[in-house]
Amino acid sequence: MSTLELAPGQTAYVGRDGQALEVLKWACLREDREYRIVARTEYLDTVVQTEWEGVADTLEVGTMYVTGIKWAGEWTTVWHAHWPCTETDAQAQHREIVALLRETCPELPTWHTRTEFQRRLRAVDTPGCQG
Template sequence: MDEQDAGQVIHRDKEGRPLDLMAWGRLHEDMEYRVVAEDEVAGALVRTVWEGIDDGVQVACMWANGISFDGKTFRTVWEGYWPCTQAEAEAAHRETVETLIAKQPASA
């Protein structure tokens, strides 16, 4: 990604290319574009989405991952780790899913 001042917000597409606010808004409304991975595990929905906001401090808002038990309210999973690329976001999504599977009680 290109250089920017800390705190300067740049809207970016999935590949990290800068977008103007209107282009970002159109993509942000398109859930087909935004969702990069989604799995149901043990009654929970794990979803990873593109957010496309780069504030120059951390790339925390480029990708988000959450778990929902009601299909509506998502709790953030990635605390302290924020993927910078779609490939990293997809790998982190798989790790979240694998962690949930590993926490499931063994079948009798």
């Protein structure tokens, strides 16, 4: 984990390793799909993808990591984490979301099972990160 300390109201750009980045380096990494994608799982007709965002702040406006699900061609954000969430935290949350998806939707997801999945996802506790 980084030793990055932010003053109230301060924003920093942070790499997947938790170290501060210059804005230009952060922007270049954001354009690098291989660097940005932390985990990707295809399941039935869905895709679960967790990405690094790399924006740290003390106001919880910036996002370090985000996970989305592609249902029927449409992306929905199902989890996000603010700094100081780590890549390890994001990977663990990705695995938990995939496990919950498989449990809730053992067959092709329907509107009903998608709603049930989202209801159950909201009930999941994510210590150390915010969802």
